[in-house]
Amino acid sequence: MTGPLVSVRDLGKSYPLHNSPGRNARDLVRVLLGRPVERAAVLEGVSFDVLPRESLGIIGENGAGKSTLLKLITGVLRPSIGNVYRRGRVGALLELGAGFDRDLTGRQNIALSAGLQGWSGAQIREREQQIIEFADIGRYVDEPIKHYSSGMVVRLGFAIVAAVKPELLITDEVLAVGDESFQKKCIRWIEGYVEEGGTLLFVSHSMYHIQKLCRHALWLRSGRVAAYGDVFDVTRDYLAYHERLAAAEADRDMGLGGVASDLRLVRVSLNGEEGELPPDIESGGRLEAEVTVDSSDAQPVRIVLGLVRADGTAIFGTTSEIDGAEPIRQEGRLITFRVVFDALPLLPGSYSLRVHSMDHEGHRIFDTLDRAFTVRGRLREVGLVNLPHRWG
Numbered sequence: 001m002t003g004p005l006v007s008v009r010d011l012g013k014s015y016p017l018h019n020s021p022g023r024n025a026r027d028l029v030r031v032l033l034g035r036p037v038e039r040a041a042v043l044e045g046v047s048f049d050v051l052p053r054e055s056l057g058i059i060g061e062n063g064a065g066k067s068t069l070l071k072l073i074t075g076v077l078r079p080s081i082g083n084v085y086r087r088g089r090v091g092a093l094l095e096l097g098a099g100f101d102r103d104l105t106g107r108q109n110i111a112l113s114a115g116l117q118g119w120s121g122a123q124i125r126e127r128e129q130q131i132i133e134f135a136d137i138g139r140y141v142d143e144p145i146k147h148y149s150s151g152m153v154v155r156l157g158f159a160i161v162a163a164v165k166p167e168l169l170i171t172d173e174v175l176a177v178g179d180e181s182f183q184k185k186c187i188r189w190i191e192g193y194v195e196e197g198g199t200l201l202f203v204s205h206s207m208y209h210i211q212k213l214c215r216h217a218l219w220l221r222s223g224r225v226a227a228y229g230d231v232f233d234v235t236r237d238y239l240a241y242h243e244r245l246a247a248a249e250a251d252r253d254m255g256l257g258g259v260a261s262d263l264r265l266v267r268v269s270l271n272g273e274e275g276e277l278p279p280d281i282e283s284g285g286r287l288e289a290e291v292t293v294d295s296s297d298a299q300p301v302r303i304v305l306g307l308v309r310a311d312g313t314a315i316f317g318t319t320s321e322i323d324g325a326e327p328i329r330q331e332g333r334l335i336t337f338r339v340v341f342d343a344l345p346l347l348p349g350s351y352s353l354r355v356h357s358m359d360h361e362g363h364r365i366f367d368t369l370d371r372a373f374t375v376r377g378r379l380r381e382v383g384l385v386n387l388p389h390r391w392g
């Protein structure tokens with residue numbers, strides 16, 4: 001069957017506002033007078049489809065409505081407005097231990113899940129072994145769940161979901177509870193699951209995991225869809241939004257309207273030129289940038305460099321920290337770095353070098369400078385970079 005496994009249409013969820021001691025009484029009066037109780041919307045007007053073999057990551061700040069959305073999709077919550085349509089065998093790993101009987105042992109809970117899935121006797125015997133091996137919780141499998149650590153609950157929960165081989169897997173940050181090696185094992189399992197045609201709905205604050213596991217992403221901001229599309233586009237916009245917020249916050253912290261003066265970028269030269277006019281560079285030619293930072297108390301600095309096409313498309317980024325680069329000189333409070341691209345493979349067009357100065361620990365961006373340049377050449381290939389290639 002084709003068609004979406006999940007279809008969400010104009011979905012909304014709201015809760016009554018109960019935030020002040022007098023409000024309950026006021027609500028009661030409103031109800032008695034036949035007036036609606038005031039409500040706060042947690043989700044509003046959310047629509048999207050999840051097709052078979054699709055992997056959709058849901059991102060957003062704390063309180064944006066991500067868990068609420070997953071609970072509406074799994075049916076734990078009912079919508080206030082709109083609809084959720086769902087089909088296929090669902091494996092959901094959301095709340096810790098939800099679905100487990102805490103007085104029963106791990107083994108008994110496995111049997112319980114097997115019963116719910118309608119597995120045959122032979123299937124149960126085979127899969128029980130698989131589950132126990134995957135969960136790897138040793139003798140605890142014969143202890144009641146209430147004696148488990150939260151990490152063990154997740155181990156067993158994930159092992160059962162993996163054995164069910166769902167058509168649609170819904171999961172969230174719950175995996176982060178397990179230790180690192182188990183987390184890696186789960187991520188590997190999910191990767192294999194997606195590669196083999198499984199469908200995934202995954203909530204995470206880790207852009208790394210979202211990009212690794214999902215093809216598309218949906219960004220929820222204050223209960224509404226802020227962006228929905230290709231995972232790299234959406235996560236880039238999300239990170240840029242947070243970068244802007246952090247920069248504005250840093251300015252406010254310092255009581256400054258503009259850029260903080262501590263790590264100010266005072267000079268970025270391209271091939272020795274500092275002028276306003278964008279310098280010309282031959283495609284495949286050399287680009288040498290020198291970046292000077294004014295570090296008011298001579299504290300060390302981290303430089304972030306990005307190559308960006310004129311339309312904003314990011315091409316390449318690195319930092320002095322990633323490359324282990326040291327300044328080429330320090331004169332009092334002026335610290336200078338140099339970076340050289342010996343053979344810049346960009347295709348002809350307009351670009352800029354974007355430079356950020358950060359504190360040495362990389363907590364905060366202090367200043368940003370863009371230097372435009374033009375790449376000249378007679379190349380007729382299309383795209384961003386000239387990749388070495390041959391025919392035949």
Ligand SMILES: Nc1ncnc2c1ncn2[C@@H]1O[C@H](COP(=O)(O)OP(=O)(O)OP(=O)(O)O)[C@@H](O)[C@H]1O
Nearest residue numbers: 015016042060061062063064065066067068069220
């Ligand atoms: N039962 C409830 N009654 C009232 N408000 C609620 C209820 N459940 C959730 N909320 C509110 O709904 C909003 C969205 O919560 P939700 O847990 O879905 O966010 P989230 O994006 O998953 O956040 P996080 O990343 O912190 O897990 C929050 O402001 C939360 O306080």
